[in-house]
Amino acid sequence: MKERLEIIHQSSKEERDYILEYQSIDISTRPKLNLAGVEFENVSRDKAIAIILDLIKKKEKFHHILLLDPIKLDLMLPGRPLHRITKKASMILPSASGLGWAAKKFSLEFEEIITPISLIMDLIRISEKQGLTLFFLGGTEKAIEKLFFNLTKHFPKIRIVGRHSGKLSKERELMVKEAIRKTSPDIIFLGFDFPYQEIWIENNNAYLGKSIVIGIWNNLDTLAGKSDSTPEYFRKRNLTWLWKVISRPWNLKQISITLHFYFYFLFLGLKHKKEDK
Numbered sequence: 001m002k003e004r005l006e007i008i009h010q011s012s013k014e015e016r017d018y019i020l021e022y023q024s025i026d027i028s029t030r031p032k033l034n035l036a037g038v039e040f041e042n043v044s045r046d047k048a049i050a051i052i053l054d055l056i057k058k059k060e061k062f063h064h065i066l067l068l069d070p071i072k073l074d075l076m077l078p079g080r081p082l083h084r085i086t087k088k089a090s091m092i093l094p095s096a097s098g099l100g101w102a103a104k105k106f107s108l109e110f111e112e113i114i115t116p117i118s119l120i121m122d123l124i125r126i127s128e129k130q131g132l133t134l135f136f137l138g139g140t141e142k143a144i145e146k147l148f149f150n151l152t153k154h155f156p157k158i159r160i161v162g163r164h165s166g167k168l169s170k171e172r173e174l175m176v177k178e179a180i181r182k183t184s185p186d187i188i189f190l191g192f193d194f195p196y197q198e199i200w201i202e203n204n205n206a207y208l209g210k211s212i213v214i215g216i217w218n219n220l221d222t223l224a225g226k227s228d229s230t231p232e233y234f235r236k237r238n239l240t241w242l243w244k245v246i247s248r249p250w251n252l253k254q255i256s257i258t259l260h261f262y263f264y265f266l267f268l269g270l271k272h273k274k275e276d277k
Contacts, residue, residue, distance in 0.1 A: 037078035069096035105269025138191025191220030
C-alpha cells in the first residue's frame with residue numbers, strides 16, 4: 001500500500017523510449033490561439049514538452065513558461081497592468097478547463113488543457129533520464145525538504161542542484177539568486193503566490209541565465225505530498241481553480257474576478273456570434 005504522502009506519477013508514458021518519441025514530434029510549427037488578446041500555444045502536452053526540451057538544448061536565452069487559469073487570465077487581459085507579462089513569456093499554456101469554455105465562445109478549441117502537475121511530472125521524469133538539472137524555489141521549509149525527499153526517492157538519478165523555501169529575507173534572496181546564477185539550472189520550478197511569482201521572474205531574469213522558468217504556484221505543496229482537498233468532480237474536470245473560489249466564499253476579490261471572467265467572455269462571445277451572422 002502506498003504511503004499517504006507518496007508521489008504517484010500518473011503518466012500516459014510507459015517504460016519505453018519516450019525520449020525518442022519527444023524527439024520525433026514536429027515542433028517546426030507552433031499553432032497559437034488568441035484568447036481576448038492573450039496568445040496561447042495551442043498544442044498538446046507532449047508537444048509542449050518537446051518544445052521546452054528544444055529550448056533547453058539550444059540554451060539561447062532565459063525562457064518563462066506561463067501557465068494560466070481563468071482567474072490569472074482575467075488579471076492579465078489587455079489593459080490590465082499584468083498584461084505586459086504575457087508579452088514577455090516564451091510560452092503561455094492553458095491550465096484549466098474554464099479557458100476551454102472561454103475559447104468555445106469564439107468557436108475556438110484548445111488541443112489540450114495542460115494541467116500543471118502532469119506537465120511538471122513529465123518534465124521531472126525526462127529530466128532524470130536526460131540528466132537535466134533542476135532548481136526548486138518556493139513553499140515552506142518543511143514542504144521543500146519533503147519534496148526533495150520524495151523526488152530523490154522515486155527518481156534516484158535526478159539532479160536537483162538547488163532548493164529553497166519561499167520565505168526569503170533580502171540577504172537570503174540575494175544568496176538564492178546567486179546560487180541560481182552559478183548553478184545555471186536547466187529548469188527552475190518556482191512556487192510563489194500569484195502575481196508575485198510572475199513579477200519576481202520579470203524582475204530577476206538577469207540571474208536566471210538561460211534557464212527555463214516555470215511558475216507552479218502552490219503545486220509545489222502537491223509535489224511535496226500535501227493531500228488535495230479538492231473534490232474528485234472538480235479535479236477530473238480541471239476545475240480546481242473554481243473549487244478554490246467556491247470553498248472560500250469570504251474571498252470576495254476572487255469571487256469578483258471569477259464573475260468578471262464569466263460575464264466578460266460571455267459578452268465577447270455573444271458579440272462574436274452577432275458579428276459572424
